[in-house]
Amino acid sequence: MKRFLKKSSRELAIVGLILAMAVIFTLIQPRFMQSSTFIDIIEQATINSFLGIGMTLAIITGGIDLSVGSIMAVVVCVCGMASVGGMNKFAVILLGLAVGAVIGFLNGFLIAKMKLQPFVATLGTEEALRGAAFMITGGWPVLSIPKDFRNILNAPSAIGGIRNFVFVMLVAAVIYSFILHRTKAGTYIYAIGANEEAAKLSGVSTDWYKILAYLLCGVGAALAGMVMLARLGAGEPSAGSGYELDAIAAAAIGGTSMAGGKGTIWGTIVGAIMLSTLKVGLVVIGMDTFVQYVAIGSVIIFAAYFDTLQAGITKAISAARKH
Amino acid sequence: MSEIMVQFDHVTKEFPGVKALNDVSFSIKRGELHALVGENGAGKSTLLNVLHGVYVPSGGRIVIDDTHVEFHAPIDALRFGISKVHQEINVVDVLSVGQNIVLGAEPLKGPAIDFRKMYREVDGILEKLGCQFRAADPIRGLSVGELQMIAIAKAVYHKAKVISFDEPTASLSDKEIEILFEKIEELKAQGLTIIYVSHKLDEIFRLADRISVLRDGRYVDTFKASDISRDELIRNMVGRDVSNYAQRAKALCATDEVLLSVEGLCGEGFQNISFTLRRGEILGVSGLVGAKRTEIMRALFGADHKTAGTIRFKGEEAVIHSPKQALKIGIGLVSENRKTEGFVKYMSNRQNMTLAALPGFCRAGGVMKRPDIAKSFEEYAQKVRLNITNPDHLTENLSGGNQQKVILAKWLMTNVEVIIFDEPTKGVDVGAKQEIYALMEEFVAQGNAIIMVSSELTEVIGMSDRALVVRDGEISACLNREELREETLLKHAMPERSA
Numbered sequence: 001m002k003r004f005l006k007k008s009s010r011e012l013a014i015v016g017l018i019l020a021m022a023v024i025f026t027l028i029q030p031r032f033m034q035s036s037t038f039i040d041i042i043e044q045a046t047i048n049s050f051l052g053i054g055m056t057l058a059i060i061t062g063g064i065d066l067s068v069g070s071i072m073a074v075v076v077c078v079c080g081m082a083s084v085g086g087m088n089k090f091a092v093i094l095l096g097l098a099v100g101a102v103i104g105f106l107n108g109f110l111i112a113k114m115k116l117q118p119f120v121a122t123l124g125t126e127e128a129l130r131g132a133a134f135m136i137t138g139g140w141p142v143l144s145i146p147k148d149f150r151n152i153l154n155a156p157s158a159i160g161g162i163r164n165f166v167f168v169m170l171v172a173a174v175i176y177s178f179i180l181h182r183t184k185a186g187t188y189i190y191a192i193g194a195n196e197e198a199a200k201l202s203g204v205s206t207d208w209y210k211i212l213a214y215l216l217c218g219v220g221a222a223l224a225g226m227v228m229l230a231r232l233g234a235g236e237p238s239a240g241s242g243y244e245l246d247a248i249a250a251a252a253i254g255g256t257s258m259a260g261g262k263g264t265i266w267g268t269i270v271g272a273i274m275l276s277t278l279k280v281g282l283v284v285i286g287m288d289t290f291v292q293y294v295a296i297g298s299v300i301i302f303a304a305y306f307d308t309l310q311a312g313i314t315k316a317i318s319a320a321r322k323h
Numbered sequence: 324m325s326e327i328m329v330q331f332d333h334v335t336k337e338f339p340g341v342k343a344l345n346d347v348s349f350s351i352k353r354g355e356l357h358a359l360v361g362e363n364g365a366g367k368s369t370l371l372n373v374l375h376g377v378y379v380p381s382g383g384r385i386v387i388d389d390t391h392v393e394f395h396a397p398i399d400a401l402r403f404g405i406s407k408v409h410q411e412i413n414v415v416d417v418l419s420v421g422q423n424i425v426l427g428a429e430p431l432k433g434p435a436i437d438f439r440k441m442y443r444e445v446d447g448i449l450e451k452l453g454c455q456f457r458a459a460d461p462i463r464g465l466s467v468g469e470l471q472m473i474a475i476a477k478a479v480y481h482k483a484k485v486i487s488f489d490e491p492t493a494s495l496s497d498k499e500i501e502i503l504f505e506k507i508e509e510l511k512a513q514g515l516t517i518i519y520v521s522h523k524l525d526e527i528f529r530l531a532d533r534i535s536v537l538r539d540g541r542y543v544d545t546f547k548a549s550d551i552s553r554d555e556l557i558r559n560m561v562g563r564d565v566s567n568y569a570q571r572a573k574a575l576c577a578t579d580e581v582l583l584s585v586e587g588l589c590g591e592g593f594q595n596i597s598f599t600l601r602r603g604e605i606l607g608v609s610g611l612v613g614a615k616r617t618e619i620m621r622a623l624f625g626a627d628h629k630t631a632g633t634i635r636f637k638g639e640e641a642v643i644h645s646p647k648q649a650l651k652i653g654i655g656l657v658s659e660n661r662k663t664e665g666f667v668k669y670m671s672n673r674q675n676m677t678l679a680a681l682p683g684f685c686r687a688g689g690v691m692k693r694p695d696i697a698k699s700f701e702e703y704a705q706k707v708r709l710n711i712t713n714p715d716h717l718t719e720n721l722s723g724g725n726q727q728k729v730i731l732a733k734w735l736m737t738n739v740e741v742i743i744f745d746e747p748t749k750g751v752d753v754g755a756k757q758e759i760y761a762l763m764e765e766f767v768a769q770g771n772a773i774i775m776v777s778s779e780l781t782e783v784i785g786m787s788d789r790a791l792v793v794r795d796g797e798i799s800a801c802l803n804r805e806e807l808r809e810e811t812l813l814k815h816a817m818p819e820r821s822a
Binding site: 187197205 | 624626645646647649650651656658663664665666667668669670674678679681682684685688689690691693715733737
């Protein structure tokens with residue numbers, strides 16, 4: 001228990017912060033305290049969580065993936081058209097996952113084998129994939145997605161009416177977390193980010209594990225795309241534009257180091273929940289839209305500063321104990 | 324104006340666990356060329372770094388030109404007139420020659436750089452130095468010798484009183500060396516004080532007025548260059564009581580069975596490296612810093628590219644293009660730089676220790692068998708006598724000696740039969756040193772073999788069954804245990820002539 005508290009101090013601090021925000025929002029607007037608000041928050045956090053858990057892997061290797069928003073768009077368009085065209089609903093999902101995996105592999109290949117800087121490589125694929133999404137649909141949105149496909153992800157579940165995709169997200173998070181902490185691939189991904197040279201000299205095929213991280217990032221983005229398609233019942237090539245920044249913010253709030261080697265899946269999830277709590281809460285209390293952006297930005301900066309603050313406090317406490 | 328230009332007064336510099344400079348006191352006269360000699364790790368570079376404000380001394384003081392100085396950064400020293408010309412010249416290669424020379428002290432006209440004045444002044448200096456290039460030329464494409472001239476021009480521009488040269492001829496051609504020596508003589512004639520650090524004794528006898536010797540971070544003595552012979556100087560450089568800790572505690576156990584043989588290995592900076600390694604043997608590899616010993620070992624291990632050569636392991640030809648292949652064959656490498664190439668930061672001792680052997684601890688699909696890992700960790704932590712047995716303790720927070728034990732355990736777990744140790748006891752305190760030596764002996768006693776690259780002569784002499792000496796990327800000698808003496812090793816390590 002003590003070990004859990006120590007290991008998860010970052011995640012628990014964020015959860016504390018979320019609760020504090022909830023209290024403040026409720027004091028301002030008592031309407032905040034109802035189950036529909038919470039369902040709203042969780043559902044809104046889902047897409048960002050799917051993007052965020054993949055992004056976390058990419059960032060842990062010391063890289064980044066700016067193309068996740070565009071991967072979403074390509075998946076939305078491909079799956080949308082396949083589904084409208086009458087493809088089996090499960091085949092559509094497999095197709096979407098495959099598209100995400102292939103694009104993720106490509107990103108990883110550019111970075112690990114062709115030695116491009118992750119920022120530049122994925123900036124390039126972001127543009128190119130956005131264009132590809134428009135080409136796939138000819139620029140038009142894909143409308144009237146069949147209900148049976150949508151229901152797989154979007155139907156309300158037996159548990160409190162929470163939609164299925166929230167549980168899919170939880171399962172994905174458990175799997176990603178398992179990969180990171182319980183498999184050698186996860187250990188290598190951390191090692192690559194913290195000290196690639198040492199990993200290589202220990203006999204690790206660093207290139208292939210980097211590629212794996214980007215591949216899993218692509219799969220996360222594909223899931224996000226399919227959830228979006230299921231929720232809206234329509235897809236358009238401009239979907240997911242700018243979403244990569246929210247995913248990076250969720251990871252950063254959750255304690256993932258942009259320098260690599262550090263970060264957890266659950267940190268990113270609570271980071272995503274915190275962002276959506278803020279967004280929903282600010283709407284509920286009726287804050288001006290423009291001011292909302294300022295508030296969200298400030299919170300991201302505060303969360304990042306939190307590390308420095310925490311280190312300072314720990315140091316001060318241990319210094320005080322010595323005297 | 325006193326006769327003394329620089330006076331080191333009981334200067335001490337400590338790093339965690341190591342005293343790099345220990346109570347060093349001597350003085351350098353105004354206008355002389357003062358050479359500084361000593362083995363690798365004697366403290367020459369640390370002393371220069373203290374003089375130039377890179378390090379702040381932990382004790383003692385420095386008096387320059389009758390002023391007690393306390394530099395906190397290189398720029399402080401530069402402003403005080405202390406300049407340096409080192410082996411590797413740092414330039415900003417997107418700036419012009421002139422901009423590089425005036426960097427940090429640009430002539431201004433209002434808020435803007437006065438380029439016309441800068442070019443005029445710098446061109447004047449370059450012309451005096453006899454350089455072919457001018458201030459407006461780009462840095463890109465200049466040779467190492469020319470970059471060195473830029474460093475000298477920079478010193479002149481900053482009105483240096485003292486210039487230090489650290490191995491300035493290391494990468495120069497014969498012709499460039501002649502030009503450099505001419506310039507150094509000219510600077511001396513203009514009244515500048517020059518500190519000259521080099522391994523090349525011929526250079527030192529040619530240029531120096533006086534020579535100071537450092538050994539193990541301590542000051543030994545200062546000699547007039549005309550009063551001392553080359554042999555006597557070498558004796559002063561190495562003449563310590565051979566310390567008793569780097570010695571084989573067990574009987575030698577080398578067999579006749581050749582485990583690893585290397586023939587004609589070539590790569591960047593080294594060529595034609597051939598040697599054999601037998602079971603039960605510790606093969607020392609001696610040489611000066613920069614002789615390419617590390618590069619040879621990295622190429623052998625598959626971490627760097629090799630251009631030619633055959634490696635045989637147990638008589639069979641081995642293809643090693645990556646550390647992964649080396650590991651598969653049974654070769655491990657304990658790198659000299661623990662922090663950048665040894666352990667992974669943020670990772671616990673357990674994670675670092677099992678990093679190389681991890682595939683062996685996995686079920687299908689790469690899922691780790693955690694109880695096995697925990698068991699192995701305990702077994703090997705005990706084997707290498709790691710004091711901190713908490714598996715969750717981060718390796719980065721350990722002392723150098725304990726970090727080394729974690730890295731050693733990492734290789735032991737993989738059951739490799741050859742471990743290459745690059746500077747096995749660098750930054751390791753005396754107590755842990757002994758333990759590392761004992762572990763090395765245990766390892767070879769089990770029928771394995773070790774290649775030990777070391778710059779500490781006592782270590783090479785004390786631990787090796789045989790030792791290779793590497794000079795300028797080639798093996799200059801292969802000595803048996805009874806032939807190992809400091810003078811002999813140094814003689815083979817030092818370049819013959821000043822070329």
